[in-house]
Amino acid sequence: MVSSWRPAAILAAALQVAAAAGAAPAVRLNDDPADARGYLTFEVTGLPPALVAAVGRARLDPASWAASFSVHTVREDGGVSTVAVLGSHEAGGGRLRFRPRFPPVAGVAYRVRVDLASLARRAGQPPPAPARLEATVALPPPPAAAPTVVEAIYPSRGVLPENLLKLYLHFSAPMTRGEAFRHLHLLDAAGNEVTPPFLGQELWDPEQRRLTLFLDPGRIKRGLRPHEEAGPPLVAGRSYRLLVDAGWPDAAGRPLAAPFDKRFTVTAADRSAPRAADWRLVAPPAGGRGPLELIFPEPLDHALLERVLEVVDEGGRRLAGRIEIAGEETRWRFHPDRPWAPGGYRVEVETLLEDLAGNSLRKLFDADAAAGEHEFETAPYVVLPFRVATADP
Secondary structure: OOOOEEEOOOOOOEEEEOOOOOOOOOOEEEEEOOOOOOOEHHHHEEOOHHHHHHHHHHHOOHHHHHHHEEEEEOOOOOOEEEOOOOOEEEEEOOOEEEEEEOOOOOEEEEEEEEEEEHHHHHHHOOOOOOEEEEEEEEEEOOOOOOOOEEEEEEEOOOOOEEOEEEEEEOOOEHHHHHOOOEEEEEEEEOOOEEEOOOOOOOOOOOOEEEEEOOOOOOOOOOOOHHHHHHOOOOOOOOOOEEEEOOOEEEEEOOOOOOOOOEEEEOOOOOOOOOOOOOOOOEOOOOOOOEEEEEEOOOOOHHHHOOOOOOEEEOOOOEEEEEEEOOOOOEEEEEOOOOOOOOOEEEEEEEEEEEHHHOOOOOOOOOOOOOOOOOOOOOOOEEEEEEEEOOOOO
């Protein structure tokens, strides 16, 4: 795996052969402004300017360069690879350079050998002192990343409806795919593992830091065979514990720093859809960057709250800002990037916004026709107008 990490200082241990004490020539790894790729370059500095200029004018072919200036990786046992690192050479600006075809890797040592006498002979120059230069240079390994942790599990509250549809697990770093159901355990109050309640599919965000866990909809929806045969995944009146064990590897193959669990109790199923008419909007004063706040009578879906609400001004321009979700997902706050100007605004809410049971502004997730329940026909958006006024002096 290639690392682009840059240390504050490059470690270099120079071993000079046939070099006089205090000789200036040295080998180092350095940034090369001429390399558009941003790779570090192996450089030989402290050489006589006349020698460097003559080598540059000689326009040596690749074979001559390779015979006189080579770079090899150092094995873990201290031996040197017989295969040279691929790259190109040049002389100019008072130094010799070797540009590797691929970037040097942090934590790998490189043995650099420069036959200065050979280069001088090929360039028609007298042999310099020292005649040869050998050095081992390395980029130290990057600092170890902090162990990955479970940052949160949503819904965050400790009382959840019997027909809870999904959970979100948030991690501090990307995780490995295909491991979730080996390391997730739903336990009852006695510590017994519950019959697998989740759909057997891992749904990750693009960064692989958020996992969406759907409880089996077939066991949630009334009238379906899985519901009749196995019952709902969660049962009202009971307590549960969702355990994430520490053996779950992150994308780098490291186990989690610690296990994480979420304890909750289950209440009656939620079979009513959220209504925007039940929400309370608190508008901020003009001139500052205080938050606009929406307050809900029940928790709503955390991921959708981050995605399906936008603030728009009178000219139809969407405002840039930061979203904050608080109060166990009962409060949505918008912090604008710029101070509020006086005037009219609106919050546009996509009607696919759901509560914890998957009931949206658009329809019920579990609509029982026999009980007279039905889908709600609504527009794609709910619009909540508000005005920002100058604060009283």
